[in-house]
């Protein structure tokens with residue numbers, strides 16, 4: 001099949017208890033596309049950068065098989081910049097800086113070669129741009145998934161709700177789900193979000209795994225218990241990329257297959273947090289992924305004989 005992704009391609013500066021980086025390549029679109037490209041060989045990226053963005057980084061994405069024809073390079077403008085700091089509890093972080101730069105007036109163009117993509121991933125960026133991409137794809141994809149974050153919930157809630165009403169799957173973290181639904185219980189929040197439009201809701205819970213809601217069912221995936229998390233940046237995006245990349249590759253959007261996709265998403269997130277930025281994603285090979293899938297299977301497999309209990 002074919003997968004089109006829109007999301008930020010960015011410079012990030014990250015600080016964790018393990019160290020600090022200068023500006024390195026990041027962005028939701030970057031992480032989603034890198035994670036998805038392991039599964040879907042026909043992966044297209046739409047984004048915008050300034051002319052300060054090194055060509056080598058785009059070549060790196062191409063080397064992973066990602067089509068970057070949909071990335072606009074704005075002359076005289078700067079690339080989106082984000083800076084974040086993590087403390088000992090890696091599930092929490094502070095955003096120190098968000099500079100939209102070239103993202104501020106980005107008018108996305110969907111290249112002809114991307115038209116006809118069966119799967120569309122609206123990665124984290126301005127909700128209006130996410131909606132424009134839906135509207136500019138001539139034939140509605142088989143599945144549209146959206147990810148967002150508190151920045152857009154705080155700044156553009158009504159526009160975000162409008163875009164959310166147009167998608168099939170919403171992927172969001174627990175605090176954002178609570179904020180969006182104005183509801184503390186994640187089960188109730190997922191129901192309220194279902195009523196906003198998306199048939200499926202995925203709630204990411206950082207080191208505590210993820211929940212998939214849909215068709216009146218719930219599936220719960222663990223996160224891999226790791227002794228230490230090096231850098232959680234992009235984990236949510238790698239989760240989304242693994243999820244949608246696997247669905248696109250298998251072309252099966254049943255709830256049963258989405259359960260597998262949630263595991264694949266968790267696997268990709270578990271790699272990403274082992275090193276700074278995109279470093280780990282650029283090292284791993286399909287065999288590493290297979291091995292880790294097995295670790296997840298072993299982690300959750302149990303066989304209780306109910307008749308032996310009472």
Ligand code: AMP
Pocket residue numbers: 008010011012026027028081082098124125126149151152232233234235236237238
């Ligand atoms: P995650 O850790 O999965 O939430 O994603 C982190 C990535 O999101 C970083 O690489 C940032 O460049 C990018 N990012 C941070 N803030 C925003 C924002 N407001 N909109 C789009 N992307 C963002």
